[in-house]
Amino acid sequence: MGTEELADRLFTAGVATIELSCVYLGIRLGYYHTLACTGGGLTADELAKHTGTAPRYTHEWLQSQAISGFVTIDGDDPATARYALADGASDVLVEVTGPAYLGGLAHAAAAIGGVLPDLADAYRTGDGLPYARYGADAVTAQAALNRPAYVNSLAAEWLPQVPDVVDRLAGGARVADYGCGAGWSSIELARAYPDVRVDGFDNDEASIATARRNAAEQGVADRIDFEVADLTGGTGAVGRYDVVFFFECVHDFPRPVEVLRNARTAVRPGGTVIVMDERAAETFTAPGDPVERFLGGVSALWCLPQGLVGADPQPVGTLMRPAAMAALAADAGFAASEILPIEHPFFRFYRLVP
Ligand SMILES: C[S@@+](CC[C@H](N)C(=O)[O-])C[C@H]1O[C@@H](n2cnc3c(N)ncnc32)[C@H](O)[C@@H]1O
Structure with a gap:
């Protein structure tokens, strides 16, 4: 594989591990669910209020999610901007019975x-x-x-075989x-x-x-x-x-x-x-x-x-x-x-x- 390729691979794995850990918080604290229920987007303070979480942490989490592309950000200042789920995020992170759910x-x-x-x-x-x-x-x-x-x-595709x-x-x-x-x-x-x-x-x-x-x-x-x-x-x-x-x-x-x-x-x-x-x-x-x-x-x-x-x-x-x-x-x-x-x-x- 070579040093550079292996180093790249591990760095990518590190990013993925960190993102997965942030996803854990998003599911566990109800952030994704709340964002999905409020279509127009929320500020960090509003999301914190809806979920009973601390505004400073919520702000940091939202900022990281926007950088990762899992949420969209409307506004230049992360502290006051409005955040919403990115396209497809609800399927992967909120809809627990949907075929794309990976939470x-x-x-x-x-x-x-x-x-x-x-x-x-x-x-x-x-x-x-x-x-x-x-x-x-x-x-x-x-x-x-x-x-x-x-x-x-199970019943729709597998068992009919x-x-x-x-x-x-x-x-x-x-x-x-x-x-x-x-x-x-x-x-x-x-x-x-x-x-x-x-x-x-x-x-x-x-x-x-x-x-x-x-x-x-x-x-x-x-x-x-x-x-x-x-x-x-x-x-x-x-x-x-x-x-x-x-x-x-x-x-x-x-x-x-x-x-x-x-x-x-x-x-x-x-x-x-x-x-x-x-x-x-x-x-x-x-x-x-x-x-x-x-x-x-x-x-x-x-x-x-x-x-x-x-x-x-x-x-x-x-x-x-x-x-x-x-x-x-x-x-x-x-x-x-x-x-x-x-x-x-x-x-x-x-x-x-x-
Ligand atoms: C990978 S999980 C699959 C669970 C479930 N069938 C599903 O699809 O989500 C494997 C399951 O086997 C169970 N298991 C492992 N050893 C067992 C044993 N000796 N007797 C009964 N259940 C066992 C575990 O507790 C676990 O729930």
């Missing part, structure tokens, strides 16, 4: 930043770092990153959502298929508490049951489910083969298991493209540490390649596994045949 990245950066000293220790000892240690921002990040795809694509699964869901299937996190996949399944019943499981208590709240707010709590469960030991279900879904979690499990084996037991005869996991490159390539760089870094900072929790962990990490998924399915006793014809820049979909 979750700021929460993820905050969660990772908070555990970096713990990660350095873990890298020395080899111990795992439980998801709960990443704090509330981790749950918020995970939910925010995937919810737009579930709202916009597996018509037999759609038929089951439309016919009132009993469904499990393993590793459900804050529950948005379960909720969108329940919203799209009015006769479906979903059991969502996750071993993170904060995620399950959030999932229950989310389901109640979305009016589907009567058809979804969220439970805290370590899926390594299974859910105790035998032949209960028509479909078991794994949304972006198999690569996280410390003992993925056991979890998949339990899922195989939990489906009814003729039932099916659908896995959505990362669309890592088919083979290791270095240097990699931006998606691969993102997945590699996330693995080192987020997924692998969480997967190294507990006895004799054997996590895959975020770079889930198709061959790794096929090997897990075979080790778990599935008769076959196939890649489904669902296109997505970040996710690959598999059907595991019991």
